[in-house]
Amino acid sequence: MxxxxxxxxxxxxxxxxxxxxxxxxxxxxxxxxxxxxxAAAAQLRFRFFNxxxxxxxxxxxxxxxxxxxxxxxxxxxxxxxxxxxQAKGTVPSGQSITFRQIPDGxxxxxxxxxxxxxxFLSCFGDKPDLFRASAEKLAGAPVAAGDAGMVFPxxxxxxxxxxxxxxxxxxxxxxxxxxxATISDYLPAEDIAVLSGxxxxxxxxxxxxxxx
Numbered sequence: 001m002x003x004x005x006x007x008x009x010x011x012x013x014x015x016x017x018x019x020x021x022x023x024x025x026x027x028x029x030x031x032x033x034x035x036x037x038x039a040a041a042a043q044l045r046f047r048f049f050n051x052x053x054x055x056x057x058x059x060x061x062x063x064x065x066x067x068x069x070x071x072x073x074x075x076x077x078x079x080x081x082x083x084x085x086q087a088k089g090t091v092p093s094g095q096s097i098t099f100r101q102i103p104d105g106x107x108x109x110x111x112x113x114x115x116x117x118x119x120f121l122s123c124f125g126d127k128p129d130l131f132r133a134s135a136e137k138l139a140g141a142p143v144a145a146g147d148a149g150m151v152f153p154x155x156x157x158x159x160x161x162x163x164x165x166x167x168x169x170x171x172x173x174x175x176x177x178x179x180x181a182t183i184s185d186y187l188p189a190e191d192i193a194v195l196s197g198x199x200x201x202x203x204x205x206x207x208x209x210x211x212x
Contacts (some may be wrong), residue, residue, distance in 0.1 A: 003054070004074070005076060007074050007075065008074065010078050011077050011078050011081065014078060014081035014085060015057075015061040015081060015091065016056075017081075017085055018057055018081060018084060018085065019057050019058065019059075019061065021084075021085070023042040023043075023044055023055075023057060024042050025083050026044070026085075026087065027042065027044050028089065029087040029088060029089035030044075030046065030083060030084050030085070030087035030089075030155075030156060030157065030186075031046060031087075031089075031155075031156030032044040032045060032055075032156065033045045033046060035054070035171040042057075043055065043056045043057075044084070045066070046155070047139075047153070047156070048072070048076070048080060048154070048155060049053045049152075049154055049198065049202060050138050050139040050140060050153070051065050051066075051067055051068075051198070052065070052066040052067055053065055053072065053080065054066050054067065055080065055084070061082055063076075063077045063081075074193055075198070076198070078191070078194075079094050079100065079187070079194060081197055082187060082188065082191050083155055083158070083186055083187055083191075086185070086186055086187060086188070087157065087185070087186050088185040088186070089157075089185075090157070090182040090185040090186075091157075091182070092159060092180040092182055093102075093158060093180055093181045093182050094180070095178075095180065095181040096178040096179065096180065096181070097162060097178065097179055097181050097183075098176065098177075098178060099112050099177065099179070099189075099192065099193070099196070102179065102183065102184055102189050102192060103184055103189060104188070104189040104190075105189050105192075107188050107189070108190055109204045111124060111193055112192075112193040113192075115193060115196065115197035115200070116177055116187075116193075116196045116197055116199075116200045117170065117175055117177075118206060119178075119200055119201065120162070120164075120175050120200045120204075121173050121174075121175055121205070122174075123151060123203070123204045123207055124164055124175075124203070124207070125164070125166070125167065125172070125173030125175075126149050126166060126167070126173060127207075128148035128164055128166055129148075130207050130210065130211070131148050131150070131164055131203070131207075132148055132150065132205075133164075133207075133210055134203045134206040134207045134210060135150040135152070135162070135203065137206045138152055138199075138202060138203065138206070139153055140152045140162075142161070143161055145161070145163045146164050146165045146175075147164055147165050147166040148163070148164045148165040148166075149161060149162070149163040149164070150162055150163075151168050152199060154195060154198075154199060155186070155195075157182075158179075158180070158183060158186050158187065158195075159179075159180055160177060160178070160179060160195070160199060161177065161178040161179075162175065162176075162177055162199070162200075162203075163175060163176050163177075163178065172187065177196055179192065
């Protein structure tokens with residue numbers, strides 16, 4: 001089975017589980033807005049990377065970016081579905097952890113670093129001002145960390161911090177991604193790695209647009 005087929009099967013299973021779930025209860029735990037209740041299943045809305053996303057169960061199961069009036073990508077659909085299914089409603093603790101501290105994080109750490117740290121430093125390692133400007137386009141807010149630290153509300157109850165140290169003549173640039181200690185109440189490690197990569201590549205895309 002190809003990777004794409006695996007993704008499609010994962011999405012099929014998640015959508016089937018959501019079609020059987022009480023969407024209003026899921027919304028409460030996930031911090032989503034219920035936009036319709038009645039004979040049909042509830043529709044939900046929340047912001048995903050600062051874009052309004054609507055989730056409409058049924059056949060077909062619809063997950064669309066309301067601003068662009070278009071479906072989100074396959075990987076994005078999987079992350080959104082898993083977020084809704086796993087959400088426990090836990091309030092963010094304010095305590096930060098690294099990816100390796102997440103259950104199963106060590107298993108996915110190599111892929112996580114390849115997907116996030118390398119591309120991020122390649123684009124922003126010596127450009128903290130470009131990082132800040134790009135982050136603001138994704139609703140990033142400053143945090144007091146490193147030479148440039150920003151926190152992103154990537155999902156309603158999943159804040160993610162990206163911190164950059166610019167480096168100097170002796171030390172190369174460095175970065176880290178931090179998560180709230182409650183993140184495992186919302187997503188498994190593999191999805192957290194995927195979500196982090198989405199954040200980094202969105203920032204890179206914004207940076208390229210700003211430079212041109």
